Amino acid sequence: MTNVTGFRQVILQTASPRALSEYVAWATTANVSVSYTENPREEGDSWGGWKADDHSTPTAVAAVNLYLASGAAVLISPTPSVSLWTTLLIHHLGYDSSPNASHVPRVGGGHVAWHSADLGEMSFNCEPRASNLVAVVRAAAFVAPRVSLVEQRLWNESSSGGCTGRARGTVIDSRTLTQS
């Protein structure tokens, strides 16, 4: 993702210390700068960080992270079908979260060239069972390269790994999709 977009800075939000550790370790090798809020984290939680004995801190962390994420160029998060926090993040980015966006292409695995006239939201699934991630891209963040190019690269990157997915936007190259 960082290669595709050209950005080397990531704000990471997670309640999992293990996930934080794994991601930071990868980022170090990939020359990616990772920033995150300093707050208590635990592996076992019914939802992202709520504590029975301290209500204010998780709320403050969530509010700050929500506001920070609203200024991102790209959001990577589990699809709204498994995390309504993602819905909230998408809404604060300024996009709707309708699962029924018109003209949504559904394609199979393999390398599929994908183009769209405008940039919005795409999700991709790289596991045998549904384990979707969603990428929401802020068009205004990409003057150069053009947003459609970023989106195309994103799609190519994920689909080349055997991922499947769907995306919003107007499909220009429907012939390629048919071949898949």
Place this chain on the structure above:
Amino acid sequence: MPPPSDSDTAASAPAHRERPRNLAPWQHVRAFAHPWMFVPAAIRHDDGWLPLIRTLQHPELCSRYMLVEDDMLRAGLGFTGRLLASALLLAVRHGRVLLEVPQVHGTASNHSGMPYGRWCDQPPYTLQCAFEPWTHCAPPQSHRDVVIFETECTCLLHGKFEMDRMPQLHTTNCTGHKDSLLNRGRCLLHHKAAVMRVKLSSIYRMRFLYESPGDAAFSVLRAAQRYLLTPRPWVRALARCFKRQHGLHSGRFLSVHIRSSPEKSAEAARSNKRMPPVKAYIRG
């Protein structure tokens, strides 16, 4: 990062706020795409309905309320925000102002009868510790009649609104009743009481309020969530400080949210879904 106890929080803010002066003009919406909620048939993109929602939450005369009590102890802010958005759209559709009130009975570990908020340990014990107030309207006076809506079925009870003594409820289970949906709708739509107090768990039980709301609902839901969860100045100040400290500029970084816990994985598995593993974020 606890919220500061300064003039930036509602705890020390004036109890009675002034009605904002920069409100969008009130307008009458004639056609709706949802039978119960404020989902206008005319779709407005780009938060087009947000200014009207804000106006509806700031009436000239504060007379009709929907008080929501967040008792969804095991729901995250994402799910809670989704339910609250439905509650807001329900309230403004029926000419009510949505106002969050703290729990009064607390949890099993807190039977003190003192106000209890699962989002905040200090006044106002609600989400308004971190997010902007939803209305300038002050909470209704304790002597006013209130209707308590606690389940999706038998829901109406006249009583007095007292923070420390809630009336006992008489509920019946009408699950499976062929007319239950209509009855629920009647409960919500046609009651004339000035104040209705709703537990968020009741909104949760009324799945027709948030499941498959229709395409027209999504842009309104977005506006509702953005309205309800507008960060307070101290949150924005903290975020700006964070960005300065880390050399971040808006629109020039990626935001990655990794949701990973055994409980969440089990929850997803029950729906035959799987949470993305950490490696998927790295590969993606």
